[in-house]
Amino acid sequence: MMNKQKLLYLVSKGENSKVDFKLKLSIDTESNKKEFSKDIVAIANTRAGRGYLIFGVEDKRREIIGINPEDFKEEKLQQIIASRIDPPVPIKLEIVDVDKDKKVAVITIYNTNQRPHQMRENGAFYIRRGSTTDIMRKDEIASMIHEYGLLPYETIPIYSASLSDFNNEHIRSYLRNFNVIDNIDYSILEGLGIVSRDLDSSNYVPTYGGILLFSDNPQKYLPYSIIQIHNTTNTSKERTMVCDGNILDMLNKSCSIIEKYKNKQIPIEIIEDLLGNSVLHRDYFAINNCIEVYIKDNCIEIINPGYKKYKDTAESYLKRNMWLYLKLLSLDSKRRFFNKNIRAKDLINKNLKVRYYNVESKNLFKVVIRYH
The missing domain is CATH 3.30.950.30 (Schlafen, AAA domain)
Known part of the structure; x- marks a missing residue:
């Protein structure tokens, strides 16, 4: 009132x-x-x-x-x-x-x-x-439609891409989960949403999700799908580093760099969990922003494009990119980033604190991991 x-x-x-x-x-x-x-x-x-x-x-x-x-x-x-x-x-x-x-x-x-x-x-x-x-703008409209589940971003075709952009070994490894041993059957990939068939030519083209997961260079078509790391702990070292590649390669590269520069009291497992969540919940329609990590002396900040949309009746949040999530559960065979046994909340103690900031007005989500 x-x-x-x-x-x-x-x-x-x-x-x-x-x-x-x-x-x-x-x-x-x-x-x-x-x-x-x-x-x-x-x-x-x-x-x-x-x-x-x-x-x-x-x-x-x-x-x-x-x-x-x-x-x-x-x-x-x-x-x-x-x-x-x-x-x-x-x-x-x-x-x-x-x-x-x-x-x-x-x-x-x-x-x-x-x-x-x-x-x-x-x-x-x-x-x-x-x-x-x-x-x-069209990206703002698309982002909002995607936010409410009306537009599945990952299965939108990229007509400028071709099947040669895929790393076929990655695809074969994934298909073994479906007992497909050697041959890549594109009708199966279409059913999985990894490729889409062009109605006019009947040719197959990769989808956004397919490129993000199975291309060695998604940034050729999605330049914002990177993790940018800013090191402020040692001015003699490289200050800004860009991690690219498909989602799992990008996460592995990022954690290797963060492990090198972070405060030793901050467990790498907490970074793996939070970065994994970042790529899952980021707004891929936010084409002017990427995931950014700031490494400081006693804390690490992760800034993610795409605020977290919470369920109406619970504190848990809705996953923005469920298609990606279900594929990554299978691809992350070591359970390093997804479906982990140990999560960030399990590692919080009196010296290690994690704070979450939802900035809906700027379509951003920020996590601060601080060691006291």
Whole structure:
């Protein structure tokens, strides 16, 4: 429930990605209704929880001017949203008394599991960038659709890639789990999601997941699928190192480097577990970010593109890339990174602490392993 104290706090902080100030409500014309719906869509699509449209505030000076409560009818606003936004966005209208002759209207825009929302009129998707409204980029739309399980990233074909990009020995090793000994049957790989058949040419092409797991150089097509390690412990040594290759090769390279520079009191097993989780839960549609590791004197920080989405009724989180997870359980035969007997939580003690930070607004997840 919105009260005066919370309202004044929001006003004092100014406009941001989840808060927008309006002097008055204008929904008397079709273009005004479109702008109102656009504002709702942009805030609803922006990560970081619920948002607010606050009416009766001058935005630049953050001055409360007030509104006429008779201009605000929730039923009418709900009708505009239901007819212009797909899927409709849940809202709540509240009139807040600031003092005896000034009232402010607040529309609370709730966070939903039905994002991204779009405008029915033109099919556009909008988002807030700071205090401005902008059209969503295609990678942002894809990321959000993938986030709610509507788009399986790993089985999307890469038409610029070819079957020659695969390391066939890796594929044969994996197929032995299905009693396929020597021959690589691409119809089986298609069923497993490792390749996809082009409908026009009937040729097989690798999928994103297939390239990530079975190519020696996925970065040829997915340059952001790396782990970048920053060493700050010894300035005479190499400061920034890039680990590439398929997922398992990349993890092995990363842990070898981290083992060399990390504080000896931080067990490598904890790094293996957390880095394994990073490649599983990262947002592969976040094409401008990679997994980054910062090695410091008494701590290690792992920053992952893709915040952790938690289940509604439990503290456990949803795995973003279940297809990858199921394949990696089989590929990681030594159980070094996945399906481990010892996990990070088992190694925490009075001297070793692990802290987790979920930064939904920046689509990032951060882990800090600190030795005291």
